[in-house]
């Protein structure tokens with residue numbers, strides 16, 4: 001594949017190069033459990049792939065492997081044409097930023113004593129050059145840039161000076177999304193990022209994510225046990241079971257009676273739970 005030939009030149013990435021690619025990801029916990037077992041994946045630019053499967057199937061472990069925060073037994077990961085598993089130290093950090101994550105429990109990722117603006121701009125504060133470039137491009141100062149980021153997720157700028165404890169779970173999750181998008185990543189991994197919220201707030205977040213995806217063209221790996229949400233957001237569905245991908249299909253085919261027996265089992269289980 002041509003991605004290899006361009007491995008050292010991320011800027012030469014063509015539109016055909018996937019936003020995220022992984023080959024042969026395997027991860028075994030110390031207790032001997034292989035939570036991810038030789039998984040490969042490719043997400044096109046601007047595509048949203050849904051990763052579904054029952055609790056314990058290895059979805060979060062895979063996400064951590066992709067993000068490079070979990071040591072793998074084997075496997076390679078590319079963002080665009082850059083293999084990030086081949087990089088170390090500062091080079092790794094610089095490239096890895098092109099992929100961001102939104103986790104389930106937003107409150108855990110905020111320092112309770114730091115006003116929202118500090119947490120929101122944390123990724124950009126770590127890269128003063130990018131912060132300066134964004135401010136110059138938009139002709140705004142730091143605070144206005146933060147306000148714009150909040151507006152993008154339909155939050156009011158007056159939240160900037162508040163402490164995280166005074167925001168609702170839904171508001172904090174929106175700030176997490178704004179923070180993940182602040183550095184204009186090519187890939188965002190969302191791991192059960194709405195699971196702890198009320199159903200009505202979840203629905204609004206799904207709409208927001210759908211809009212943002214269309215607006216920004218960012219690729220997404222949307223990890224969830226909520227098949228309804230995955231069908232709403234994702235173009236393509238990947239079904240995971242016991243560390244392996246057992247089925248893949250267009251989202252519109254998920255409910256088809258012709259699917260893999262495990263997928264049908266999962267769909268039946270989901271229907272039973274949601275009535």
Ligand SMILES: Nc1ncnc2c1ncn2[C@@H]1O[C@H](COP(=O)(O)OP(=O)(O)O)[C@@H](O)[C@H]1O
Nearest residue numbers: 029031033035054055056057058059060061062
């Ligand atoms: N730190 C850990 N040590 C040992 N086993 C773990 C650890 N974290 C997760 N597991 C196990 O790995 C498997 C996959 O877990 P996880 O990736 O969290 O699945 P999912 O996100 O699909 O619910 C499960 O059997 C889980 O119990």
Ligand SMILES: [Mg+2]
Nearest residue numbers: 059060061192
């Ligand atoms: Mg999980």
